[in-house]
Amino acid sequence: MRIHKILNNNVVTIVDEATSMEKVIMGRGIAFKKKVGETIDESKIEKVFLIExxxxxxxxxxxxxxxxxxxxxxxxxxxxxxxxxxxxxxxxxxxxxxxxxxxxxxxxxxxxxxxxxxxxxxxxxxxxxxxxxxxxxxxxxxxxxxxxxxxxxxxxxxxxxxxxxxxKEMGDTMNMTAIVQDILNIIKYYFIIEFDEKDISYDRLVTHLKFFAQRIISKKKFTPSETTPLLELIKKNYGKQYDCALKIKSYIEKNYDYEISEEEIVYLSLHLYRVVSRQNE
Known part of the structure; x- marks a missing residue:
């Protein structure tokens, strides 16, 4: 290994001969009294960073x-x-x-x-x-x-x-976190429940909401297989969950300029049914 750049007495860079990629090499005194082009004492290497x-x-x-x-x-x-x-x-x-x-x-x-x-x-x-x-x-x-x-x-x-x-950028991640928490609050107050955070249905709901929030921030639409025919079934059999999903839809569209599709409503209603049913049990 030959020194490509000396950053300080403890850090140098080399160029990997096989990949032509620059690596950062760290070790106490690894560059002491060394010059560019000289070989490294490999016994002094403590860390190797490859940032592509x-x-x-x-x-x-x-x-x-x-x-x-x-x-x-x-x-x-x-x-x-x-x-x-x-x-x-x-x-x-x-x-x-x-x-x-x-x-x-x-x-x-x-x-x-x-x-x-x-x-x-x-x-x-x-x-x-x-x-x-x-x-x-x-x-x-x-x-x-x-x-x-x-x-x-x-x-x-x-x-x-x-x-x-x-x-993502930090600002996007913070917005996504706020979206998930706001939706959880809408659900909690609508159904007057406290979530069992150890329950698998709660984990599934939160996982779904994370991806949901990611799509909202990225302005990407959810495009699964055809689910629209399920919407009438959801309205008929899971009326309260559907109504809560509409409240979430209203909140998102008002605050984030993101139009929620029927498919989103279907999947959200199903997750709500699971988590609320478990809580009621």
């Missing part, structure tokens, strides 16, 4: 100049853990976005400054698995740096993971 998106690769290299090496390593550990736990792949931007976020969050926490996460309650219920990873992450940071992070920070980390898995 060239734009994100450049941003990541810029970030390396600004924050401690340890923070970058911690961020990479969290991302690797999240991939394993969530069985998910992430957009390359997470290496920049999460690392940059953690650097500021750690600094705030060390100064005793807290920023409230106003979507924490929603995140805990809508993105349960991502939130669990977020809690693991703040414990991991505490072990590595001795910095106590607030629970709100677990929610922020969870949102970054959701962003990266969907390829």
């Amino acid at each position: 998106n060239r734009k994100e690769n450049i941003k990541f290299q810029q970030l390396i100049h600004e924050i401690p090496l340890e923070y970058i390593t911690i961020s990479e550990e969290i991302i690797s853990y999240a991939k394993q736990q969530l069985k998910a792949s992430f957009d390359d931007h997470i290496y920049v976005a999460l690392t940059d976020h953690l650097a500021f969050a750690i600094k705030r926490a060390s100064l005793g400054l807290e920023i409230k996460n106003h979507l924490l309650w929603e995140i805990q219920r809508i993105y349960k698995e991502e939130y669990k990873v977020g809690l693991w992450a703040i414990d991991f940071i505490g072990e590595k740096l001795g910095v106590k992070m607030p629970e709100d920070e677990g929610g922020f980390i969870a949102l970054h993971l959701v962003n990266a898995s969907l390829g």
